[in-house]
Amino acid sequence: LPSKPLPPRLVIPENDIIENFLKGSGPGGQKINKTSSAVQLKHIPTGIVIKCQDTRSRSQNRKVARRLLSEKIEELELGEGARTAVKAREKSKKKASGDKKRRRKYRALAGEKGEGK
Template sequence: MFVGKLRSSNASVRSGFSYCMRAFSARPCVSEKPLPPRIVVPEKDMIESFLKGTGPGGQKINKTSSAVQLKHLPTGIVVKNQETRSREQNRRNARRLLGEKLEEMEKGSQARTAIKGEKIRKKKASAAKKSRRKYRQLDEEAASSVSETSSHEGHDIASTGKPSNGDNTRQNEHRQSAANADASLGRDSSNG
């Protein structure tokens, strides 16, 4: 019945099943390990206070108490947050930050933030390694092309006893331009 309604509304449906176009990759999809759940700090364990904001944002920020400060009573950790102009968003962010700090103290390297930081560090290291590999390969290619051209020039030196025309031509052009400049100034270029 549903398929009939779709057909009557000019939708192209071939059967009762919907078709989905997906891009397939050569690599299988590897699911990452889920991160540990966030710690929820009980409200009775913290004191919340609202402070006047500071920094950029002008008079509105300086006059309103949108900054949030949380103090965790059992540990004495103090967290202040003023990411946005909204007090409610700052309250949520401050609670999240306090939970992350408590989790780092509790779990150490197994904490959610430590796991995220390790993933980011590995990605950066991998990108740097890839970059080094790329530029090393480019340097090797450039060095091999230079050695090929110098080996051809070396062959000219060995057979004639003189450098190849490439170096000689550049030197002659430089000498001629210097002689022309001297002549235009009225100097004798043969004196040195």
């Protein structure tokens, strides 16, 4: 768990969003070519456009697209204080700590091999 609580998620008013359903592209065969399950959201005040076709379900794609749009807007408004930036910093700290531990471990193993000769 992060040391500090994350900032609350941004709630976007519905009248600030234009929502379109599109036919998807890429793998998926006839199903993806015939159904309009991809979602495109445009945030009117900022002009940010998000397209999502992660799943074959329109409702799941709507949820994912709205979350992505709120993250993008939050990054634009808050910069380093945004949820995604905070999560990225926490992740990079954990990775750096793990890398440091790994280097120490292999350095100690190399030292043991040198003494055994």
